[in-house]
Amino acid sequence: MEKEIIFEDDQIRVIFLKGTSDELVFSFGDLITRAKGSSINAEKSLHKYDFNVVGIMPKQKSWFPEQSMRNMLDSIQPWIAPFSQRIGYGGSMGGYAAIKYSNQLNVQRVVAMVPQYSIDPADVEDKRYNMFYQPDLNQAMKVGAADVAAEREYILIYDPYYAEDRVHIELLKPLLPHAEHLHLPYTNHDAIAVLASSALVHDFLRHPFDASYFYQQMRRVKKNSKFYYRKVIENLLPRHRMALGRILKNNDLKLDSQFFDAKQKQAILRELFSNKQVDQQDLLKLGIEVVLPQEKRSILYDAFGHGLVFNVISQKVESYAPGAIGLNHKFLIPIYAKGNSLAEILWNNQAFIVVMNDRQVMKLIHAEDALPAGTQPLMLRKHADYYAIGYKSLHLSTDEFGAASFIESLDDSSKFMPLPEGAE
Template sequence: MDKHIIFEDDHIRVIWMPGHSEALIFSFGDLITRAKGLTINAEKSLSKHGYNVVGIMPKEKSWFPEQSMRAMLNEIAATIAPFQQRIGYGGSMGGYAAIKYSNLLDLQRVVALVPQYSIDPEDILDTRYNMFFHPQHNADMRIQPQDVSAEREYIVIYDPHYAEDRAQYLKLQAVLPSLQTLHLPFTGHDAIAVLASSDLLNDFLSHPFDPAHFYQKMRQVKKNSKFYYRKLIENLLPRHKHALGQILKNNELQLDSGFFDAKLKQNLIRSLLSNKQVDQHDLHKLGIQFNLPQESRRQLMDCFGHGLVFNVISQKIESYAASAVALNHKFLIPIYAKGNGLVQIWLNDQRYIVAMNDRQVMKLFQEQDELSAGMHPIVIKKYSDYYVLSYKQLNLSSDEFGGNEFVDDSPESAKFVTQPEVVL
């Protein structure tokens, strides 16, 4: 028998996927893995291990309203009746549902990754999800003693350092009578992506609870998870900058160029270059490709004493201390002024102009090249004792941390002076 829908209403779509296991898995979707055709949450992994599965997929961001779940149970009672061993699995919104309806579905084990206790602002303040609370559909939705039982095993995986999920966990801890906890530090709310592994999921569903065994398996999965390293880097960046270089040196990563968003990539590059932690090979591990430029000679200085440069890795105009520019002069190209004109740099013995569009995306063009649609050169304006870099009506302004942005004003931080010529 093929997969097919066995119940559906305005909030959920329930799909039956037959297998050959003795256990029946209730797999709950989340905000991302919502109802789409006959797709089931964690379908590939569950199918690989031959599980019989009831896939309960949300059609709305409605946290599996109780009226829908009770209507579903009435409809599918005959289908699930033969199965005495029942296990619930889900993450976030799906983890909430697996716990909330564990008594209703007679689950022996529940595996919940970063679950919620409630999204009702009267129960808990969680700005991520309070907006989705609907009094009509989610009335009295918090997980209560009558929803759970000491006869059932509850396994919760979460990041204890992530404040929002920790607050939800503490509420769950107070109501769950037989809670087993596995910590996944520095992953935020991305446990589902970090722990994506069919073998690990199979262990969560079938192996007797053994923290040492699960932590060993989780470490193996994390070491091969790009999502884990991204979350780890995001968390380390503000607090433990010197650890970032060690992550790159000690792990064979090979990320694609779109793995980090633009803001995180720029902050990551700034931290690594400022601390001289990486070489070209390490940056390639992060999916950061670039051409090495020729050394330059002089630069403009901002009002904080930082040198103005074009960063060929991030493709941005930035400011760095002289020591950082000296250490990383092959990546950080000083910008110099000869009077009124265009912002130019020397790269591989070629002169380039720096152009930008209205989304503040910068790009280099050789002098003889045609500009792409929407791109405009950045202009240097010379005044009696300072320079201004302008894009249309906007002026480049620096902050004390080396950040630069174009603003619709002319503050003191938008005035640059010329540094005496220095050979690097």
């Protein structure tokens, strides 16, 4: 792979990747793919098809300042002059630059994924990027009529439901009334990651624009993108609760354990437990591996008729409707009513107690193990007509949604009634 740095200043580094193509691709980096050695944005995909490439990589979060770009153009003419066919390609900050400098670079096509119109707060309010605006570098940075031309082809790719990006698209529309728009719903700002595919990059750069063709190719790439399904799940879960089960059943996912953060994972698990029977295959698709516990005894019920359990996946005491516990008894382990004692569960025929620290972080330990530093066991306290669970001077309380917290006073929300499992 023949590469050389052909321009550099404090803001950008420009690398020429020699290929055999008739076209020259200007590939712009973004906030994530900033200058690192001689790396180029989308390098693997572009090299695979042997494109000639000028990689324009930002060294700072400064949105390709105009002075740097003018200096660059003066310096790189010997490398770009032989090419009459030119294409601009980039996402986010790179998508902005591909549009903003399309006239100066004299490109015939621009492919811009989730681009900005400007990051100047006087032009558009965008809390994600306004902080990076620097008046001395980014004066008059918004895309203007003098930056673009009707004879150039502009392809804009974005999530039409993501307001933060849509505001930039709406501001670009009057300047680019002839632009083609490709929608990528429920992906927020992550079109670049979702559409990572050498073949798709090739089509974006070379294939004559045909919306049906491009959507067909985008669907093919999305179907094989774990990242796409994560974004769809994140976006659909609050609005379309039953969609998660269909996604799991109809797609062969295998996400790693870090794919969802703890908060996302807890929300997904609650929806699964509340709406369908969860099997181990579903959890493996979500990157969740657990040892399957199983035991039935009398459990405690709260004021809302929900059984008190320890969720071995979220590692929290919670309450669930009896039907959800019955369907998911491998993961929702009852806390047993057994007089004044430690709060205990049985897991793989072994006794575990629930311990917690002052930050209310819970965990299980073997009943025979020493207490971890800074933790105390939850105590099961028997009263005349009910049970309570305590931590120091606090009492465990549950709400109608099954979430548990600790309160100072003992009220109806912290009183639990024993009832044999299956007797509800």
